[in-house]
Amino acid sequence: MVGVDLSGPRLADDLFFVMHDNRTGRTRLHARLTELGLAAAVLAELMLAGQVTVGSAAGQTRLVVVDATPPGDALPRAVLNHIVAEPSHRLRTWLQFLARTARADVAARMTAAGLLRPPGRRPSRGQVPADANVAAWPAGRVNLAIQRREPLGVQDRVLLGLLVATGGDQLVLWEQDAAYLSGSFAALPAPLQELIAQTEAAVGDAVITRR
Numbered sequence: 230m231v232g233v234d235l236s237g238p239r240l241a242d243d244l245f246f247v248m249h250d251n252r253t254g255r256t257r258l259h260a261r262l263t264e265l266g267l268a269a270a271v272l273a274e275l276m277l278a279g280q281v282t283v284g285s286a287a288g289q290t291r292l293v294v295v296d297a298t299p300p301g302d303a304l305p306r307a308v309l310n311h312i313v314a315e316p317s318h319r320l321r322t323w324l325q326f327l328a329r330t331a332r333a334d335v336a337a338r339m340t341a342a343g344l345l346r347p348p349g350r351r352p353s354r355g356q357v358p359a360d361a362n363v364a365a366w367p368a369g370r371v372n373l374a375i376q377r378r379e380p381l382g383v384q385d386r387v388l389l390g391l392l393v394a395t396g397g398d399q400l401v402l403w404e405q406d407a408a409y410l411s412g413s414f415a416a417l418p419a420p421l422q423e424l425i426a427q428t429e430a431a432v433g434d435a436v437i438t439r440r
Contacts, residue, residue, distance in 0.1 A: 238367070239274060239302070239338075240270045240273055240274050240277065240384050240387060240388060241267055241270035241271045241273075241274060241304075241331075241335045241338075242335065242338070242339050242342075242344060243367035243384075243388055244266055244267060244270045244367075244388055244391055244392070245267060245270075245332075245335050245336065245339060246344075246358065246363075246364045246365075246366075246367050246368070247367050247368045247371075247388065247392060247397065247401055248263050248266060248267070248392075248395075248397055249263075249355060249358075249364075250355070251358055251361045251362075251364035251365040251368075252357070252358075252361050252364075253355060253357065254345070254355030254356045254357040254358060255355040256332075256355060257397060257400045257401065258395060258396065258397055258400070259435075260332070261328070261435045262395045262396060262397075262432055262435060262436075263332055263395070264328035264329070264331045264332050265324055265325075265328045265331075265395065265428060265431050265432055265435060266391050266392070266394065266395040266397070266428065266432075267328070267331035267332055267334075267335050268323075268324050268325075268326075268327035268328040268331040269324060269391050269394070269424055269425070269427075269428040270331075270335075270387075270388075270391055271304060271305060271308055271327060271331060271334075271335070272292070272308065272323065272324070272327070272424060273387050273391070273421060273424055274302075274305050275300070275305050275308065275309055275312075276420055276421055276424065277383070277384060277387070277421075278296075278300065278305070279295060279296055280294065280295055280296045280297070280298070280300065280305075280309060281293065281294055281295060281309065281312060282295050282420045283320060283419075283420040283423045283424065289319050290319060290320045290321070290423060290427060291316070291317070291318065291319055291320060292312050292316070292318075292320055292323060293316075294309070294312055294313055294316065297309065297313055302338070303338070304334055304335070304338050308327060311323075311326075320423070320424070320427050321427055321430065321431055324427060324428060324431045325431065328431075336348075336356055339356075340356065343359055344358065344359055344360075344363065344364075345357070345358055345359060346358070346359055367388065368401050370385065371385055371388060371389055371392075371402075372401075372402060372403045375402065375403070375404060375406055375409055376403060376404065378406075378409065380413075380416075381413055383417065383421075386413045386414070386416060386417055387417065387421055387424075387425070389410070389413055389414075390413070390414050390417065390421070390422075390425040391425060391428060393410060393425075393429075394425050394426075394428040394429035394432060395428070395429075395432050396432065398410075
């Protein structure tokens with residue numbers, strides 16, 4: 230859809246690293262917010278690959294399959310299969326559904342790729358990155374771009390958008406630059422902007438439910 234080089238790091242993997250401590254593997258956010266962010270990141274992978282977009286039907290925001298060719302990666306392939314089978318669900322419904330297993334699903338993919346160490350006896354404490362420097366790089370890369378006022382690539386703009394949508398920016402970003410953030414989001418294609426907005430709304434619902 231937007232000409233992203235999909236041979237590089239996967240968006241959900243990068244977001245997983247940003248949302249977890251790069252040494253202990255523990256989540257920086259409440260688990261539900263982490264799960265919603267990762268669910269959105271997996272959907273964004275399909276959007277970046279040009280396989281899914283966002284449309285409107287009967288006043289509801291929904292996912293629309295553009296290319297049903299099975300992705301080579303098992304995780305987005307499974308998600309795409311769900312969307313193909315049940316195309317009538319709202320985008321918000323997909324976020325809530327995928328969030329139930331998103332953290333475990335992304336962690337399993339990263340473990341298989343050697344990015345995370347296999348879970349220990351107490352997996353609830355989080356999986357430790359195989360390389361702390363590799364784990365720290367996605368957050369460092371975004372922070373350096375903000376600090377230098379350099380433009381981000383599309384994938385990193387989505388990463389930053391989802392980080393803000395979940396509230397993780399308050400914990401991870403070295404500085405808050407409202408003009409830089411708004412400019413980065415405005416440069417994204419409309420479907421990705423809508424995905425970020427829907428994620429933020431779902432996070433808001435989750436926060437209210439917890440109160």
